[in-house]
Amino acid sequence: MDPFFAQQLDLTRRQFFGSTGLRLGGTALSMLLGSRLARAAGEPERMQPPLPGLPHFAPKAKSLIYLHMNGGPAQIDLWDYKPQLAEYFDKDLPDSVRKGQRITTMTSGQKRLPVAPSMFKFTQHGQCGTWVSELLPHTAKHVDDIAVVKTVHTNAINHDPACTFVMTGTEVPGKASLGSWLAYGLGAESNDLPAFVVLTPTWKSKSAAQALFTRMWSSGFLSTKYTGVALRSVGDPVLYIQNPPGVDGKSRREMLDTLAQLNHKTFDRFGDPEIQTRINQYEMAFRMQTSVPDLVDLSHETPATLEAYGPDATKPGTFAASALLARRLVERGVRAVQILHRGWDQHGTLPRDLRLQCEDVDQPIGALLADLKQRGMLDSTLVVWGGEFGRTVYSQGKLTTTDYGRDHHPRNFCMWMAGGGIKGGQVYGETDDFSYNVVDKPAHINDLNATLLHCLGIDHERFTFKFQGLDQRLTGVEPSQVIRDLLV
Secondary structure (H helix, E strand, O other), X not given: OOHHHHHHHHOOHHHHHHHHHHHHHHHHHHXXXXXXXXXXXXXXXXXXXXXXXXXXXXXXXXXXEEEEEOOOOOHHHHOXXXXXXXXXXXXXXXXXXXXXXXXXXXXXXXXXXXXXXXXXXXXXXXXXXXXXXXXXXXXHOOHHHEEEEEEEEOOOOOHHHHHHHHHHOOOOOOOOOHHHHHHHHHOOOOOOOOOEEEEOOOOOOOOOOOOOOHHHOOOOOOOHHHOOEEEOOOOOXXXXXXXXXXXXXXXXXXXXXXXXXXXXXXXXXHOOHHHHHHHHHHHHHHHHHHHHHHHHOOOOOOHHHHHHHOOOOOOOOOHHHHHHHHHHHHHOOOOEEEEEEOOOOOOOOHHHHHHHHHHHHHHHHHHHHHHHHHXXXXXXXEEEEEOOOEEEEEEOOOOOOOOOOEEEEOOOEEEEEEEOOEOOOEEEOEEOOOOOOEEEOOEEHHHHHHHHHHHOOOOOOOOOEEEOOEEEOOOOOOOOOOOHHHEO
């Protein structure tokens, strides 16, 4: 017998009511009061309600679109303009800059660490005058709405732990991801779509891409109902979204109602919370049979909108299509949308591959920001862009005037935020002349996550979940702080 079930059956009456009775009663009371208040206000009862007491204060943003460039974009070639590096071309990185800091085994065996200035031109944009690479002309049009953080840093130097860190606040697998935390704490306004949706578009880079791990959208120690729902890029967005031949909607409804009755009886007997998760997920799956086909039907989008997102907007699985879906998802009440775009790990042939990656994402990102703003949604939607770390100023492998590669660099890299609660038109922090060390206003990944939660009305220090004897937090156990300068 399953140890959990055995333990439940062995409970005495006194143990059962002492350990669960009051808590179940309190939960039932809070749910009942919440339902009555919702009905009194004339609002439909929410399938995915927020936790009692959340948000902690009035939020600026009600939803999140997180654009993760998996592999580590080169900050020197995109956002961290260092014109003085031209005079250091092919010279060794000074020891006074490296300071004996750890580098990966992919370059630690090189006889030299030759400085590779960016071969791309930078120009100033917007009223704020932010310097942006020529590779991002569409995103550059929106710098007055964007806060670029140049001094993000992380603990990890390799992809898997760094990706785990940026999405869960720790390198240790098994923790809840950012989107899962938001689904758990804030729920969703939609009753027909999940609170947390993940998109994994295709990419143009010719180099091999890093694998994506489900822990980046996993619920970890939270209930599995908060795990991100990954929409497929090929075929039906969700497997088995269509009823099989011979089964109509009425029959499906009757089957699910009967199954729910059986599951409720099982829950009453064993008290396993995962049974409740299963009941809720079956119901959500049934509702998604209608909501998902409507979501991906772009026939009602105007030609101007489709043109703005670019020629790939109507090709399922592309970044352009994913960006447009992200807008449609938050428009329908989804709390968190995560787009993970692979192919940014450019250890070699960076000029070729970085250009291809930017061709994938630049126009759709510019269109997404413009689309949200035009619809009056940018003020209530927080958009975040970044990777798991940056790239080194020195070249990995052979350096020429037209070709170079860059290794991993966790000491400083660039991310940006726009929309709900963020003061645009600014560049936060500064790095040294080699974009190798932070010299002013460091921003740890968990500081950024604390700021993100703040925009959504959450105090990161009070947002906890008891697990393994600790009050677990997205921002970890070490001190983190909200970056107030980024806020409106």
